[in-house]
Amino acid sequence: MPATLDDKLVVAISSRALFDFEEENRLFESGDEAAYMRRQLELVQQPARAGIAFPLVRKLLGFNTAQAQRVEVVVLSRNDPASGMRVFASAHAAGMHVERGVFTRGRDPFAYLRPLGAHLFLSANEKDVQQALNMGFPAARVMTDSTPAGDRYPHEVRIAFDGDAVLFSDEAERIYQQGGLPAFHEHEVTKAALPLAGGPFKPLLAALHRLQQQADASETMRIRTALVTARSAPAHERAVRTLLDWGITVDEAMFLGGLEKGPFLREFEPDFFFDDQRSHVASAARHVPAGHVSAGIANLLQGEEPPAAAAIPP
Secondary structure (H helix, E strand, O other): OOOOOOOOEEEEEOHHHHEOOHHHHHHHHOOOHHHHHHHHHHOOOOOOOEOOOHHHHHHHHOOOOOOOOOEEEEEEEOOOHHHHHHHHHHHHHOOOOOOEEEEOOOOOOHHHHHHHOOOEEEEOOHHHHHHHHHOOOOEEEEOOOOOOOOOOOOOEEEEEEOOEOOOEOOHHHHHHHHHHHHHHHHHHHHOOOOOOOEOOOHHHHHHHHHHHHHOOOOOOOEEEEEEEEOOOOOOHHHHHHHHHHHOOOOOEEEEOOOOOOHHHHHHHOOOEEEEOOHHHHHHHHOOOOEEEOOOOHHHHOOOOOOOOHHHOOO
C-alpha cells in the first residue's frame, strides 16, 4: 500500500520560514536566478542558520517516536530542486527528520497543499499565504524579522492565537467595523450562547488537540496553547463558550481589551503567534515569532486608516 499522511499532523513550510535564507533570497528577488542557484550549491555543505519557524518545527517533530510518527514536516518551496539539496542538508545537520519536499523553481507551490492535507502552511511569501487561505488551509506569513523563540520550555510546543478572523470567523469583527465598539459588545452579549463559526485556524487548533491526546503519558513533549485577544468582558463569554462547544480547550486565555499584545506574549513565550491584524503582529514580532493571517474584514480594509489601538476589539 502507498504511504499516507492521513493520521499525522502535517506542516508545510517554505525554506525561508525554516532557515535563514534572507541573504540568498535577495539574489533570487533581484531576478538573478542563476546566481541564486550557484550560491546555494556553493553552500550546500554549509548548514543554514535557523529561521524564525525552526524552533516550532523542531519541537513538533519531538512528538515522533520509534513507535509512532505523529508529525510530518514537508518543505514546500519556490526553490529549484538543486537548491533544495541545501534545505535537506541543513535539516539533516540539525538532526531534524525532514524527508519530503516539493520544489517548484519560482512557480506557485500552494496547490500541493491539497494532496498533502496540510494542517498549517508557513511561508515568507505573502501571495502564497493568501492563496492557501483562499483554499481553506491555515496559513500565515512568517515575519522573518521577528524575535526568535526562547528556550525556557524545551518540552512544550507553545502556540498563541488571536480569536476573531483567526480561530473564529470574522462575524463579530464585521459588526465592529460597521458600528463601532458599542455595537460589537451589544452583538456579542446578545449572542453569547451562540457559538461562533470556525475561522481559518480552527483546523490547526483541532489537530493540535488531537496530537496532545495521542501523546502517551510517558512522553516528554506537551502542547500549551493560548488565546490572546483584544476582546474583554462581557464579549469574552462568547469566545469561551465557542471553544467549549467545539470540545477544544486552550491552556491560557488573555482578554486584553485593546492593550498591546506584545508584552503579554513576551511573558507567555510562544514558539509562534498568529494574528490577522498587522498592528498586533508588529507588536508581537518585537518579542516573539509571529505570523500574519491575511483573513477577515480587517485585511479587506487594510488600505483604510485602522482604528485606534485601544479600541480594536477582535
